[in-house]
Amino acid sequence: MSLQELAVQLFDAGAVRLGDIEAKIGRRTPVYFDLRVVVSHPRVMAAVAEHLQRLASEISHDLLCGVPYAALPFTAVMSVNTEVPMIMKRKETKLYATRKLIEGVYHKNQTCLIVEDVVTSGGSLLETVRTLRDEQLNVTHAVVVLDREQGGASVLKANGVELRSLFTLKNLIKILRDAGRITDDTVEIISDHIKVCQFGMKDNAD
Template sequence: MSSLQQLALELFDAGAVRLGDIEAKIGRRTPVYFDLRVVVSHPRIMSAVAEHLQRLASEINHDLLCGVPYAALPFTAVMSVNTGVPMIMKRKETKLYATRKLIEGVYHKNQTCLVVEDVVTSGGSVLETVRTLRDEQLNVTHAIVVLDREQGGVSVLKANGVKVVSLFTLNNLTKILRDAGRITDDTVDIISDHIKGCQFGVMYNSGDAITPS
């Protein structure tokens, strides 16, 4: 068993993969929900996730790391400490006092920033972070993620000039879990049907790619 397959099982056993009829963002239902926030209580697993993301990052030119708030921030911080690559943070909202910043940390115009995310579904959260970084005149060409749900978000980001590299795809992850006896063939089929039936696309506005509404 590879270290990545072992990580998939550890994430499942830690409760990061939840199954059932679950309400996701903006009222959508999903048969599987990936919740990496629980991993902050499992330091060894958090370290393993960061190490696998570091391997992806090592193949991509970058000067800075920026985690999408909030689930990706712990992994990004561990990566920064392990590799010595500076980290910056995007706030959910502009600071209303003192510096009134939206980006925290030290950075310079034209540096290249690698975005780190836990899960990509529609691509909206990553794209929001990318646009904020680009507004600060930082270069953003890549994002590394733990899971690509294969529901169109990667295509949305590609249309906006961001290449996504993931540790897992949802199909790949479910097959690992099925082969290890964690989930059944029926569950795999349900998840596969959900992926096919819930896709996010790219629309265009005056020639610029944008995420779906």
């Protein structure tokens, strides 16, 4: 499946939602991406993982770590397909037994490649980066399905992480327009939103 075909399949599966939608922390957005629905579409999930694997093949790494929760299915498929071990960051520290924040087997100084679904401000991904680095793992790259082009890539770069994506938001909406899934007016609305709603380092401060 080509990237163009994948973009249309994601739209048809309901992973791309249009309208005046409330996003994180009360922010409004004309387009929202819910890649969690892809778990119900095995062919699409396999295609996403395959394209992410191609990006990952260009990056030296010992481990894979998906940002919880949407990226975990893609990461698991990538791990099985490539036989690269996967570790998982918990949303919260386990409060009993091992009390781990990272699940899986890993060793100091291994290089971990992060897998994410969507990057906007970069905050969620950066949180995972910090957790992995606290465990003395090397983190220099992340592969993502979509870069919304709203400042997240710059924030991550400032923290020593290079972002590589299957789609940028501008590229994705162009594909969907060319495929007749969205109108020129929708493209213009989303393009204006990208320009107006930009995030920087201050949005990811501790």
